[in-house]
């Protein structure tokens with residue numbers, strides 16, 4: 001008779017090998033694995049858009065919203081993903097237990113090609129104008145000898161600002177929300193200060 005692998009002598013479970021640890025979470029941060037907080041509807045997480053507010057679940061909805069920029073997100077618990085559907089294509093983030101990672105436009109892969117293209121777009125015209133300005137200097141007695149160097153700087157700044165503007169457009173960085181936040185924070189601080197002053201004055205008055 002041939003012994004099968006399911007014979008009674010083999011039913012005892014073998015202990016896991018100590019050499020290999022569990023793959024996914026331990027790769028991220030093995031030492032603080034216990035502190036990792038999974039994405040769920042009960043939790044409160046930092047807002048990946050404004051990075052100022054907190055996002056928490058919306059009552060009776062499978063969505064979360066930010067208490068600061070009021071952005072609404074849909075949640076994929078299985079993939080630990082957050083999606084911002086208010087823009088097309090939607091932006092997505094992945095929760096790794098500690099913070100948001102892998103910011104992505106859904107279906108769009110912004111790889112190294114785009115990064116190199118952006119760097120070339122900024123540097124190439126600047127270098128060309130810089131070389132021309134260096135090799136063909138103006139007459140030192142001319143009234144606008146500063147023009148070539150200013151022109152080179154302006155070329156760099158303009159091309160760089162186009163890239164920054166594109167990034168703001170792509171990732172919908174809410175500059176308006178930041179500004180509203182600063183204004184609101186100042187208002188709150190002013191209210192707290194005046195309330196404290198009022199309290200202090202009334203204490204002094206009562207003490208007299």
Ligand SMILES: [Zn+2]
Pocket residue numbers: 047048049050051052053054066067068069070071
């Ligand atoms: Zn927010």
